[in-house]
Amino acid sequence: MKKVYVLDTNVLLQDPHAIYSFEDNEVVIPAVVLEEIDSKKRYMDEIGRNARYVSRLLDQYRQKGKLHLGVQLEHGGTLRVELNHKSYQKLQDILVEKTNDNRIIAVALNLLDEFQTKGEHVPVILVSKDALVRVKSEVFGLQAEDFLSDQVIQYSKSYTGYMTVNVEKEKIDLFYSQQYLEIASLSFTQHWYPHQFIVLKDKYGSSSSAIGRISLDKQRVLPLKQHNEEHVWGVKARNVQQKMLIDLLLDDQIPLVTITGKAGTGKTLLSLAAGLLKIEDEHKYQRMLVARPVVPLGKDIGYLPGEKEEKLRPWMQPIFDNLQYLFHTKKAGDLERILAGMNKTIEVEALTYIRGRSIPDQFIIIDEAQNLTKHEAKTILTRVGEGSKLILMGDPEQIDHPYLDESNNGLTYVVEQFKEYAISGHVKLEKGERSQLAQLAAKIL
Incomplete structure (x- = not known):
């Protein structure tokens, strides 16, 4: 009918x-x-x-x-x-x-x-x-x-970037001793993705565990890099997922990293810390570009008083808060003097002004990417020039765009479309680390 x-x-x-x-x-x-x-x-x-x-x-x-x-x-x-x-x-x-x-x-x-x-x-x-x-x-x-044809996938079923596998303790010991583990030895039927992480746990309940990452040929589980035991620009991973994220952020062979997670899980702080390490210490990129949408993307911010930098400040304040923490600034104006002395190595910009640009050799961080549509996400990815690394992050459960939800936004779309490709990596951060109060509030409110 x-x-x-x-x-x-x-x-x-x-x-x-x-x-x-x-x-x-x-x-x-x-x-x-x-x-x-x-x-x-x-x-x-x-x-x-x-x-x-x-x-x-x-x-x-x-x-x-x-x-x-x-x-x-x-x-x-x-x-x-x-x-x-x-x-x-x-x-x-x-x-x-x-x-x-x-x-x-x-x-x-x-x-x-x-x-x-x-x-x-x-x-x-x-x-x-x-x-x-x-x-x-x-x-x-x-x-x-509801119109559901535009949905990529239900967010609760979306790709998390990692999986927990229960194995015999002997296999965990073997993983540590030979620094790899054959996927076939896991006796676990699963479609694996490049750079997907595996948390190995003892199936009999001991505290023995290990974290590994799927190799590009999807034949082996490889250990994370040694830098996960070190501080990254003064910041150290506090949980398993943050260790996974640092591994992706510091891997120069992965030009696209996507991050999802609730507020306070460390998405922005870890990304900024990794960017500063790559730019200031390793000189891998020329500069770091940090942007977030003025919701909705493209909305004119001219009604705010002052020059462009003054207009952007209220929208970009979360970025500046994290930079103040990383640079250990205490007094008003200290951060501005540090950034000015870095000769614009760090550029904080509204996403409105990125269109039409080509951005080579830069560490690019796009915050609040859950407020992007699929088309806007495509527009941003096609701006990325040779030698750049793009970080897309956000919380798909916290969307301000009137026509988007957790299942059809640009961030969820990019995560699902790129999970099969070796040039990208993804991780979903689960545990809040901002403070005990913030973590409890995110859980019970």
Whole structure:
């Protein structure tokens, strides 16, 4: 049985190709959705780009037929712009205000009522990224769904970068003695990824354990580098996952490192420490570029007073806090004098200003990457020049972008797309190390 899917504006602004996601069913776009898309076309961010794309796409189909009557889609199904079912009579007693959301619900409800009047059992489904729109729809007996085609994977099932394997103590001892372990000897059926970490634990419960990393040919487990026992620019790993992260950050053969984890797990601090070590001590890179999105990415920050540096300071303060810790500054102005004396070796920038640049021979840290869309993540990765190392980090459970969630954001997308490739490594930090209070708050609140 064919179905009718009525699309909310946020579905098209999140994924402009959404009209192709409903197989051979009918896709209906209410006229009010066109009005909302038109109001977003002038935005200079990702939402504006998608609004303009949807506008051009609809104009292409307009040339193939009358949109209000319906046109065929290439991959099956039909597309129609709905003009005739905008009556608000069924909702006006309960939803008094004629908001755009309520008008979209009214269109879907009137379509369903028309089918029922004709005696036709055609399912009408309202598709929206807005939870309250879905709730209100079902109050009126209208079927509603979230748009899930843009999701990469459920975050709870996403790649963590490591796995715990229980083995005999003899194998752990063998790993330490010969400095490797054959994957085949684990007797553990698993699809391994390059640079994936393995925590070996004694299956009989002793305290014996080891940490290893999958080799590029995925045939052996290799030990971590010796630098994990040392301080990295005054910072030492406090838990297993932080040891894994340092191993990735200091490996010059891995140009892309992705990090996920809650606030306080050490993502930013360890990345900055590794960057300073590589730039100041080893001179591997020319400088370090640290950026984070001014949410949403592309939003103009000109309303703040002062020069660009003064405008950026409130958004970049978490970066400066970590730098103050690493440089052990106590007095106001000390950090600024240190950074000025380093001749701009460290550049702290808003992600807004990265577009259009080519960035070679730099240690690049992108904080709060969970607020990036897939397209924005692609834009950043394609800016990376020869000899650079890119660190993408964030907490997919803490997203400020109105059209993103933990399953469809750019950080989750990059983690899943790159896990099969040897040029990247990933680790999910589990344990908070900011303070005992912060760790407890993250756990129970």
